[in-house]
Amino acid sequence: MQIRETSIAGLVEIFPRVFGDDRGMFFESYNEETFKKLGLPVNFVQDNQSFSKKGVVRGLHFQNAPFAQGKLVRVISGRVLDVAVDIRRDSATFGKHEVFELSGERNNIAYIPEGFAHGFVALEDSVFSYKCTNLYSKESESGILWNDPDLNIDWGITDPIVSEKDLILPTFRALFGELVK
DSSP states (O other): OEEEEOSSTTOEEEEOOOEEETTEEEOOSOOHHHHHHHTOOOOOOEEEEEEEOTTEEEEEEEEOTTSOOOEEEEEEESEEEEEEEEOOTTSTTTTOEEEEEEETTTTOEEEEOSSEEEEEEESSSEEEEEEESSOOOGGGEEEOOTTOTTTOOOOOOSSOEEOHHHHTOOOHHHHHOSOOO
8 A cells, every 4th residue: 555645644545556457456445454554543433335426515524522533435436526624723734625536446545534524526426435433423413514615625516416414514614713824
C-alpha cells in the first residue's frame, strides 16, 4: 500500500497494491498489520455500504463525541467525488476541506479521521463502502449543509439529488462560528 498525505493532518489517500491478470484482479483493502505500520487505525467496529445514482449528494455528515467516527472509505463500483471537512476546532486547518475522486476502477481508498464532516457526490451510479471506528448513534449525528457558501466546495455537478434531511442541515457558520482563513 502507498499513502498520499494531504494538506490536512491525518487525512490520507491510500493506494493498495492491485494484482491483475486475464482472470480479473485482487487487492487488500484493509490489513491490520499494514495499517499499524502506516500509523492508521486498526479497530473498525462497523461496515456500511450504499448505492447512489449518478448525481446523488450524501452529506456532509458527522457524529459528535462520544460517537465520533473515523472512516475508511472506498468505491466498489462507479466513481464519486469524496469530500472531507476538518471540524477539529484546535486544528490549523479547521474549516478547510479536501476532495478525493474515488473509483472502483482505481481502487483508491481514503481514511477520514474523527473530527471531519464527510460527504460525496456520485459521478456515476456507485456502490460506496466504508468501515467505521465507532458505532452509529442517531442522537450523536449531525451535519453541515452540502453547498455551504463559506466552505465553497466545488462538487462538480449541476442539478444534484439531495435528501430532504440533507437540504435542511445547518451551515458551518451556524454550527461553529467563523471559518479560520
